[in-house]
Amino acid sequence: MPNIDFLYEILEKRGVSGDEHAFSAFVVDYVLQRRKNWKVQPEVYFGEKFHDNIILKFGNPRTVVFAHMDTIGFTARYENQLVPVGGPDVSDGDVLVGEDALGYIECSVTVDDGKVTHDFPRGIVPGTNLSYKQDVKVADGYIQAAYLDNRLGVYNALQLCEDLEDGVIVFSTYEEHGGGSVPFLMKYVYENWGVRQALISDITWVTEGVRHHEGVAISLRDQFIPRKVYVDKILQLAEESGVPYQVEVEGAGGSDGREVQMSHYMVDWCFIGAAEDNVHTPYEKVSLKDLEAMIMMYKYLMAHL
CATH class of the missing domain: 2.40.30.40 (Peptidase M42, domain 2)
Structure with missing residues (x-):
């Protein structure tokens, strides 16, 4: 069961694109206070050189997780x-x-x-x-609030930190308004640690093919198309994990994955996230079962990719 009190706390934090500084400082403070209790204490990169972005490096990383902190x-x-x-x-x-x-x-x-x-x-x-204005409601197996996109993606990434041994977690900015931070962040991660694969911790849409309570969505494509050999590898691991999941195929929409693909580095990526109704309204709605599956899937994938 997700930590509802902490979800309430981060959902009350504002962070419109370009104005992420206060929420970024909150995340940094959270990490610095709690990392001593995590399985591996990460190296933490933040400050003016990184604007409001944050990079956490654990052990010997093979995979980077991107979670954007900004909102519409x-x-x-x-x-x-x-x-x-x-x-x-x-x-x-x-x-x-x-x-x-x-x-x-x-x-x-x-x-x-x-x-x-x-x-x-x-x-x-x-x-x-x-x-x-925030009005969080938790009932009947759902959480409803503004900015589940992407406070839940950030929540997932922070939960992942607790027992992550090898990996990089990146909290990015600007995603909702055209992007811009990920090329620098991908460059830093690739050139410093040679990481060549990425997961995008974000929230997608409920559609005729992706439904509440049926597991986390693994996106085969949106407006952009990740490399099939990488997505196939993720699907194989997802089957092995036993975690409930769904497959998403869309022709529109995008994420930080777009910027990974458009960067100067040959890095594979895949969007994996719970699905929501009422996208970009004050009433976004996500199944708590799907959020739990998202967290479990990320923990499995980061250990096995």
Whole structure:
């Protein structure tokens, strides 16, 4: 069973793309406080050289796991206008929160012909980031909240750290709004430790072929196509693991895997994650059974890849 209290804690942390600093600092603090209790104490790389990205190196790594820390959201413009960050699926009445130099902000949005405005009684300082007000619900075998994408991917990566012996865990930025950090991070990991295979710890979609409660989704492709020999190897290990899983095939969407593929390095990658309903809304919904399967699958794969 996932640690619900810790899930609540990380889901309350805001981190719109480009504004990940506070959440990154939270993750670093978590790692530095707890690594002495892990099976292997990782080397921790962070700071201005890495912007808000974090790299954890365990033992003699063969595989790197990427989990992006950023979320979709909105940036305040002028005259009550809001500019989307990433691809929020926003509706009239959705509640946003944030903070500018004048104080705390909580407001509702109106969507008119694709234009998003807010009803806050004063002007919001332009450039201020806003995100969905959080309302976490755990019931009937599900967790529902804003930003399960990708707080659950981060949660999975942190759970993996507890008994990981060999591997690299990377917490990346910018994924929801075009990416940009992974080429540098992949370069660092490849050139320093020769890692040639990657897993993408992220959350995918419930579709006609990927359903709640049927296991973690292993993606054979989205808009981008990983190398089949690598995905076949993962599927073989998934069968051996006994962990419930589903196979996903999509023609759209992307992840940090896209940037691994587009980097200058010959690194295999595969997206593996639980599926959610209500994507990019305040009501994203994931099966706790699928989240548990995601964690178990990653632990097995990182030990056997």
